[in-house]
Amino acid sequence: MYKVFLVDDEPLVLEGLKLLVDWETHGFEICGEARDGEEALQAIGQIRPDLVVTDIRMPVMSGLELIRQARESLNSDSHFIVLSGYSDFSYAHTAMRYEATDYLLKPIDSEEFDRALRKLRADLDKHRQAALAKANEKLAFARYSLTMLVQGMESSGIAQQAANRLGIGPDTEVCVILAEERLADHRESVQRAIEDVTAGGADMLLFPFDDGIGRTGLIAAGKPANVVNVLSNLRANIAKHAAADVWLYVSDWGLGPSYMHKLYEQAVQLRDNRPFGTVLLAEEVYGVSHSDSDEPVPAIVMDYEDELVRFMESGDPQSITEAVDSLFARLYSEGTPPSVARAIASDLSVVLLRRYPSSDTEMDRSPNTVSTALPYAGIRELQSTLVRLCVNASEKLGRSEKKPMVAEAVRIVKERFRKPLKLRDLAEELQYQPAYLGQLFKKETGVSFHEFLNTTRIEEAKSLLRRTDMKIAEVAKNVGFSDAEDFSRQFKSIAGMPPSAYKNQAKRGS
Structure with missing residues (x-):
């Protein structure tokens, strides 16, 4: 609806204008009235109506003077329809010189008034559409410029100029805020919510942008004193409008457009590394943690x-x-x-x-x-x-079939038991993780790798003790034990007697 303001010093005329004209049908609503030009001028400056219907002859200030001062003092772009009981051409000429939309004689002809309103409504609609298209074009250019700035693609200075026109000067405190939705299919609703929230005004200037690779964000300009509360309310409003769970990642603050790319990368790191390197500013609002030292982190050996x-x-x-x-x-x-x-x-x-x-x-x-x-x-x-x-x-x-791998491990043990042999070395050769190979080996053989290796060595030692005159220390070394005492302990554990007793028993048996 378009706003219309009525001005006439005769109360009956004002009542007639309100009752005889079907304003709503023509797309207008009455937003106020005045009995003289001076009172009307003050109201026009505050209300900024789309249309003013005014009489010419009024006390204090005439209708023509009202139009002149509204144009010159208030820089008003309101449309004026002038009503007059005088057919003197000079009045009409002056009204048109002040760019009045129409000049109608009293008494009011309802059909003539309707025609004037229909024509004015068409002009207002056309102007509004043109203004909206121009605003959208400016907004699209501004957002493209912001995208250029956050991605570090600006080189010609055009984007900086656009940022300046948005009120972001070289000394303006700015930060980059990235929004993330819990569910991917909520992305469009979050984008629309950001549009709604920023259009409604805030404690700091907010300019939405889309970085072109799936991230939705805001440039915030003008750091408020209660910035944490503002950010918390911002996230809550976006989540409410989108009906979705939303996180915000807030960079540090920098000065002017030249910092936007660095701040954008910082916000991306917050988003990609959460919770590492972040500090919780408010519910679901993450900022930069500065607790880590800038010194290089020493290498830490951690086995997972x-x-x-x-x-x-x-x-x-x-x-x-x-x-x-x-x-x-x-x-x-x-x-x-x-x-x-x-x-x-x-x-x-x-x-x-x-x-x-x-x-x-x-x-x-x-x-x-x-x-x-x-x-x-x-x-x-x-x-x-x-x-x-x-x-x-x-x-x-x-x-995969596990048995062939275990069978290969058994084959290797039987071939190489005389040499130093560790599970880790065997796993590396078979390209398996040591712990996993060990668990699979025990599952399929019934004994651990070390038990199987020691049993294989002890069985060979028994054969050597029965068939040769080798000393116990020589047998131990021959079957893969570097320590004779360890050999004796393992032999007794598996054979039930020390190697010397086993050798003596074998000789008696022969």
Whole structure:
């Protein structure tokens, strides 16, 4: 509806205008009235009506003077329909010079008035559509410019100029806010909610942008004193309008458009690494944690191979996801810096991909390529990659035939028991994780790898003690024991008597 303001010093004329004209049908609503030009001028400055219907001859200030001062003093773009009981052409000429929309004589002819309103409504609609199209064009250009700035693509200065027109000058405090929805199918509703919230005004200037690669964000300009409360209310309003769970990731504050790219990358890191490297500013609002030192983090040797085996042995994707989540939760609770958590996740992914080449086309890359690409990914992406690799490895292990691998391990033990032989070395040769190979070996043979190795050595030692005159120390060395005392202990444990007693018994038996 368009707003119309009525001005006439005769109350009966005002009542007639309100009752005789079907304003609503023509798309207008009366927003006020005045009995003289001076009172009307003050109201026009406050209300900014689309149409003013005014008499010419009034006390204090005439209708023509009202139009002149409204144009010159108020810079008003309101339309004016002038009513007059005088047919003097000079009045009409003056009214048109002040750009009055129409000049109608009293008494009012309802049909003539209706025609004037229909014509004015068409002009107002056309003007409003043109203004809306122009505003949308400016908004689209501004958002494109903001996208250029946050992505660091600006070189010509056009984007900075656009930012300045939005009120973001070189000394304006700015930050970048990224929004994330819990469910992917809520993205459009969150985008619409951001539009609604920013259009409604806020304690700081907010400009939505879409970075073109799936991230929705806001440029905030003008840091308020109660910034945490403002951010908390902002998230709550977006979530309410979108009817969705929403997180906000808020960068540090910088000065002017030139900082936007750096702040955008910081917000992306917050989003990709949460909760590592973040501080909870308010409910579901994350900011930058500055507790970590800028000094290089020393290398930390952490062995999570047993974790990997546990992940894969579960066989259930949900259990694997929970296990990986538990690992990262523990890393976070232990205060692990983001760089170390990222390195651990990357290393584990590379180890898995090397041992169990993935059939996932997204990960169908050599370990060397992955090892250089993964460290640049966010921790959450690495965590997701680790889950997929564990599930893939678990499926491979479930489909594979285990007996041939154990049979190969048994063959190697029987061939090489005389030499130093460790489970880790055997697992590396067979390209299996040591703990997993050990568990599978015991499951299928009934004894542990070490028990099987020692039993194989002791059986050979029995043969040597029965058939040769070798000394016990020589037998121990021959079957793979570097320590004669350890050999004697193992022999007694397996054969039930010391090697010397066994040798004497064998001789008596012969």
